[in-house]
Amino acid sequence: MLPNSLKNSREFKKVYNNGKSYANKYLVMYMYHNGTEENRVGISVSKKVGNSVVRHRATRLIRESVRLNNEKIKRGYDIVIIARGSIKDKKYKDVESAYIHLCKLHHLLQRERDD
Template structure:
């Protein structure tokens, strides 16, 4: 990921949970808060109730890869934390992608116009 660095400290996560805006979807909760760094910082959490380590790591990989695909369309200067919600069925790649885009739009950090232009240019090239 080019313009994103990881959130690592517990205090950074806690600050985001307490002071940030959030929106919950079916499989993911997204916490967002503006930072004054000019770059995005990303955190991903999956609790132990989600399942064993294989399932938790799979969910982290799904979230990380989908964020990588949307990274250029996310506004700069935000701290983001994705929290996986415990569901009985493991979501697939498309479900996570669709929900992630929905949550970022709801919290007004997704640049829809830029996304549409990119999509249109890909259709014209192909």
């Protein structure tokens, strides 16, 4: 299931101004502790990335990466993910590994338990 999303520019600005950011080849991720028990995610893909078809594909790949890895992520954060131009022709696995890499840098991944 997808986490809630950041809706308006005021919410995005709060994360940009107060949050911490890391970047890799395909994505930039801002993270800000929101003080609640749920995550909210915002995705931004600018016109620099490409035309609307390319931008929507990038958005879908990022959204799917977030959805499939949602259970691994700690709760209580606002997260903004920004696509870089190099994401244009990438496959899902490339985008997912970039997303997980940034989650590790932000220490957002929950610890794996040995049962």
